[in-house]
Amino acid sequence: MSQLIVLGVADRETAERALDIAADLNKQQLLRLEDAAYAYKDDKGRPRIQQTVSTTGMGAAGGALWGTLIGLIFLNPLLGLAVGAATGAVAGKLTDIGIDDDMIKQIGTHLEDGRAAVFLLADITTADRVIDAVKPLRPTVIQTNLSKDDEHELVEALRA
Missing domain, CATH: 3.30.70.260 (ACT domain)
Known part of the structure; x- marks a missing residue:
């Protein structure tokens, strides 16, 4: 514990x-x-x-990965990368893990x-x-x- x-x-x-x-x-x-x-x-x-620990950085990296994958599906990986990274960074910024x-x-x-x-x-x-x-x-x-x-x-x- x-x-x-x-x-x-x-x-x-x-x-x-x-x-x-x-x-x-x-x-x-x-x-x-x-x-x-x-x-x-x-x-x-x-x-x-x-x-x-930077949750913003971790969120941006995860968002970029998912955004690229979604972008590949819709044949626009660069747009998916940009949108995914931005969305992930915002989500990471709003996430509080570990110490309050x-x-x-x-x-x-x-x-x-x-x-x-x-x-x-x-x-x-x-x-x-x-x-x-x-x-x-x-x-x-x-x-x-x-x-x-x-x-x-x-x-x-x-x-x-």
Whole structure:
């Protein structure tokens, strides 16, 4: 089962390092990363979100494929490609998979200036190795969907 863990980190660069660490742990099969993102405030104090999965791009690619196939049936593959890509991009933009975008925005608006939040939706298979990998970033737990006991253990493990 996937767990949502939101960690507070020092800044945007640390958030990017956290996502790099999560991607590396995913390659090592120490966790199965389903979605990841980070939020930070820009120089003007506006919340910004960086996501790792672009549903717009995936939708455009899928739409282009289906549009081309339909275009071949009606003997106009270029028109089918264009219409399919545009339709797929719009559908991808409206699709929300993984971590809830509204939650990311809400937490992003409450960040202190300079700080960032890292959002990980993952099935963690070896929690001790994952904690050891992110501990040098000195994260704080903002929110999880873990049980109270598991969340408390996570907070204590990151403090130690």
